[in-house]
Amino acid sequence: MQHSYRQLAALLSKKIKAGQYQPGERLPSVRACAEEHEFSVSTVIRCYRYLEAQGLVEARSKSGMYVADWSESHVQQGSTLKSAAAHPPAVEYDKLISLQHRMTELYSLTAQPLELGLHLASAAAEWYPCELLAKIAQRQLRQHPMQIGAYPAGSGLPSLKNSLVQWLATCGVDLTPADLLMTNGSTEALSVALRSVAQAGDTVIVESPVYFGLLQMLENLGVKAIEIPCVSDTGMSLEALEYALEHQNGVRAIVTMPNFQNPLGCVMPDKHKKRLLKLAEQYDLALIEDDVFGDLSAQAERPQPIKAWDKQGRVIYCGSCSKSIAPAFRIGWIAGGRYQAKITSLKLSHSLITPLLEQAVLAEFMQSGALPSHLRKLRERLSASIPQVIAAVQRYFPVGTQIVSTAGGWWLWLELPEHIDTLALLRQSVSRGIAFTPGALFSSSGKYANYLRLNIARPWDKQMDNGMRLLGQLASAS
Known part of the structure; x- marks a missing residue:
């Protein structure tokens, strides 16, 4: 038996893909959609969250829900894991820049349908004993x-x-x-x-x-x-x-x-x-x-x-x-x-x-x-990822992107062109299955708005390469 919100999501998804709702078009409000399709307000909210995780719609602060600039390639890249998450919890992105809320909101990303969770400072599980x-x-x-x-x-x-x-x-x-x-x-x-x-x-x-x-x-x-x-x-x-x-x-x-x-x-x-x-x-x-x-x-x-x-x-x-x-x-x-x-x-x-x-x-x-041997292997793995990640940034990210530091092999601290707001970029990337840490979180004054921290402490593979490509494309389009 399919949940009600999935039924509604399938209906709206069909309309979006058929062109009845165009990219950039505002979707009906939660209450209007509930009345039109005779569902509860909570069902519509779950539906919109689900469609956002699929990359079909996007929330705009204090404005509502809009059809995303989707394509079949965008949806397919993240479809496997996204479709498995029935009800991802909402992330209040605006609260990420609030000291009071930033930990809670950032960690809530972990429960999202993510292919690449590159926002926390943890290495791949298989790298530990x-x-x-x-x-x-x-x-x-x-x-x-x-x-x-x-x-x-x-x-x-x-x-x-x-x-x-x-x-x-x-x-x-x-x-x-x-x-x-x-x-x-x-x-x-x-x-x-x-x-x-x-x-x-x-x-x-x-x-x-x-x-x-x-x-x-x-x-x-x-x-x-x-x-x-x-x-x-x-x-x-x-x-x-x-x-x-x-x-x-x-x-x-x-x-x-x-x-x-x-x-x-x-x-x-x-x-x-x-x-x-x-x-x-x-x-x-x-x-x-x-x-x-x-x-x-x-x-x-x-x-x-x-x-x-x-x-x-x-x-x-x-x-x-x-x-x-x-x-x-x-x-x-x-x-x-x-x-x-x-x-x-x-x-x-x-x-x-x-x-x-x-x-x-x-x-x-x-x-x-066992500790010295384990640490030696861990350090070797951390170091091995750095050349591939640097090459990917140079290949995929917009002109003007600066790699500030790769020391330690744990993460990259990237400076993007000044006009790019990485908090807004995060909202887009999460809907595509990728999370990182926006730079604004690393200062109480909200500095570093065009910076991001990207966890690279994981094996370099096709998934990482595809993720870097998509993140670079999103940043270039910002």
């Missing part, structure tokens, strides 16, 4: 089934903390297990780090462009952000930072991602890292370091974290296995130095304890010696 981790988990459950019924306690599983201390020592970070607190991913680590050093009304320094989740955290805390521009090959401009510190009162912390900055992908040179730390010391500031991508260097040597030079305990170091080993585990860690006691208290009041099963699996994986 999923089967090995699953075997370890099964063994853990067989050998220790009672751990499911035991209430966890403490700051983290000792065996995992020991393994992390040993691993971090290889990149110059000298810690003891007592210095580490396990968290629910780096998101919680950043959250408790911020809350430990700033409160509502305070100011922190952030990079620009910057990870949109950090901006939303700051807004929720009532903390003001000063955006310091980043340079594509060296990261945060230390000259601009020094000027801001000289002229701005009430700054409590600097938040930085010196290794493979999100979204630029750049690595800050060691001399800049040391100078940044000296500025934090000079102005008596906390330095919150997000190092979630640090293990993913294409070079033989992993870039050192700023924490490696911290002698005063003012660097709050945040890490995670979500990018490098197991995204689904949501295991992160924080070494708070002089702020550790407050961080621990905030963590306990926020989420108590980080689940132990995933920690146990991760600990055994690290103790087995």
Whole structure:
């Protein structure tokens, strides 16, 4: 039995393809369509969403639903997966530029009928050691089934903390297990780090462009952000930072991602890292370091974290296995130095304890010696995609498109010609089955409107090539 909205969609689709509704023509309002065809308003809404996912219609803000500039080739390119999604949730695109809503709206794209979801910072699932981790988990459950019924306690599983201390020592970070607190991913680590050093009304320094989740955290805390521009090959401009510190009162912390900055992908040179730390010391500031991508260097040597030079305990170091080993585990860690006691208290009041099963699996994986081999393969795969993606951008995207950075092989940060609004481009591309992250999300002021971040951490294949071609065509037509 076919759902009512599918019946109505089939009828309207037939009319569109027969030319009874021309491209650019406004469709009847939801209420008018419901009255004409004797369906409920909710049925018509579901129908229009379904047709939008098929690429046949498009929503225009505060205007209504219009027939898209469709063609058989457009519909066929995304038909397989689009037709499988009966009721994709609506994405309120205008809310993407709102700090309050951008995370919710961006993540809702994941539930859309997408062939290429290139909007989140996650690599292809097959690039992670999923089967090995699953075997370890099964063994853990067989050998220790009672751990499911035991209430966890403490700051983290000792065996995992020991393994992390040993691993971090290889990149110059000298810690003891007592210095580490396990968290629910780096998101919680950043959250408790911020809350430990700033409160509502305070100011922190952030990079620009910057990870949109950090901006939303700051807004929720009532903390003001000063955006310091980043340079594509060296990261945060230390000259601009020094000027801001000289002229701005009430700054409590600097938040930085010196290794493979999100979204630029750049690595800050060691001399800049040391100078940044000296500025934090000079102005008596906390330095919150997000190092979630640090293990993913294409070079033989992993870039050192700023924490490696911290002698005063003012660097709050945040890490995670979500990018490098197991995204689904949501295991992160924080070494708070002089702020550790407050961080621990905030963590306990926020989420108590980080689940132990995933920690146990991760600990055994690290103790087995499998981590270096896995990271080497992951880095090789990340690097291998870069030449094909660069060639595709040069081949398909409009003249004037600039590849700002490919460092790390995780994503591209692209600057499109100035007249192109990538938020509007996203609305078009999602209806064709492709999602990316528009540049406006990476600033609280809505800058970078003609930029986009494109996740390339996946195998290069025909699907990727077709997706890049279609995205380039849409951008050229904008």
